[in-house]
Amino acid sequence: MYRVLIVDDMEIMRKLMRRMKFWGSVSGFELVAEAENGADALQVLQEQAIDVVITDIRMPKVDGLELLQQITTLQLCRYVILVSEHSDFEYARKGIQYGAYDYLVKPVNEANLQSVLLKIEQDIPVQNVNNNNQFERQVQTIQTYLKQGKGTEAIAVFTHILDDLRESDKFQHNINISTxxxxxxxxxxxxxxxxxxxxxxxxxxxxxxxxxxxSINWQQDMDKSTFNYCENVVSDYIKEMAIIIEHFQYTTGHNPVIQETVAYILSHIDEEINVAQIAGSVHVNISYLSNLFRQKTKMTIKRFILRVKIERAKILLLENKLKNYEIAERLGYKDYEYFAKVFKKHTGQTLTEFRQDLKKIGE
Structure with a gap:
């Protein structure tokens, strides 16, 4: 069954399409969700796999054309059918240019909609040949969002990839390919x-x-449990990296000096860092850099450095190769007592307590 989402701010129009008799096994298309506007539709698309979106053009909040652009950019759905009044013909034509599959005139005629869905059904096998290219584009989209510091958007695209893998015929017939x-x-x-x-x-x-x-033997035949295991591992991997990048890598909307400052700090974590060193590396004076950083990030440079070093300390504790005082020295703190104090202030635990909790988790 191909999954369909209807988007229209008028309940009567959604009701009209709901009552059409061809949904289900008759056509192979199943009406699984509805939305009153483009914003709600985007939420649905990020939460579940949708094969076809049928959307009105004129809607509040996010209209049909903006929804189409978001769907295309995030690759949330392959087929979008626009629905418009006669007077919206120019909008509909613009929608086709933006990547809509087809458009229909209100009120939607059942035979016309079924005809468009039949064309989609015939087109899907051809599109499946290009699945590898689709996944490549989706991965590139994730990379673009990560580079922009948009971790939440990157996670949403990956979630859609997982939905595609779970819902696709390939997953049912050959789990090796999906894994x-x-x-x-x-x-x-x-x-x-x-x-x-x-x-x-x-x-x-x-x-x-x-x-x-x-550690996984990728030469062996895969089963569903292996797919589920890999899905969990890769999901956790992308979420952790995306959140950290979004949290620490100031990119979108920030001054290049801020970006260079952050890059310097992140590249010199295991050193004693001060504002004078950073200002010299980015070729501005200390006062200007301090004021600019506080203005753009809502925190001081010293506080940002401390945040980074606390995260670094957690990883060193997890590796369990250095003693507590050695970790402080590794991070450029000559005063161990001071570092131990700020670590507890920011994490709620002493270094030893944090290490012991990590040990319990690993047991």
Whole structure:
């Protein structure tokens, strides 16, 4: 069954389409969701897999054309059918240019809608041939969002990829393809993280994910339990990296000086860092940099440095190779007591308590 979402701010129009007799096994298309506007529709699309969107053009909040653009950008659905009044013909034509599959005139005629859905049904096998290209584009979209510091959007695109894998015929007939496609996504993103965010290895558990994925025998036949396991691992991987990038990497909307400052701090975590060093590296005076950073990020440079070092300390505690005072020294703190105090203030636990909790989790 192909899953259909109807979007229209008029209940009577949604009711008219709901009552059409061809839904279900007769046509192979199932009406699974409705939305009153484009904003609600985007929420539905991010929560579940949808094959076809039938949307009105004129709606409050987010109209049909804006919804279409969002769907196309985020690759949330392959087929969008626009519905319009006669007077909206120019809008409908613009929608086709934006990537809509077809358009229908209100009130929607059952035979006309069924005809469009039949064309979609015939087109789907052809589109499935290009699934690899689709996944490549989706991974590129994730990378673009990550580079912009938009972790939430990146996670939403990956969630849609998972929905595609679960719902596709390929998943039902050959789980090997879907599982190994997940592995391919992981490898592509791992290379991307290494190139663009090398500092992730110092304040995240990114290396642990590499060990987990490398421990799987990818030459063997996969089953559903392996797919579910890989799905959980890769989901956790992307979510953790995306959240950290969004949290620490100031990109979208920020001054280039701020970006250079953050990059310097993230690249020198295991050193004693001060504002004078950073100002020299970005070629501005200390006062200007301090004021600009506070204005743009709502925190001082010293506080940001401390946040980064606290995260780094957590990873060093997880690795369990250094003693507490050695961790403080590693991070550039000559006064161990001071570092221990600020660590507890920010985490609610002493270094020893945090280490013990990690040990319990690992048991």
């Amino acid at each position: 190994k496609k997940l592995y391919g996504i992981y490898k592509d993103l791992a290379s991307y993280f290494l190139e663009h965010f090398p500092w992730l290895s110092t304040i995240t558990t990114i290396n642990r994910y590499s060990e987990i994925m490398d």
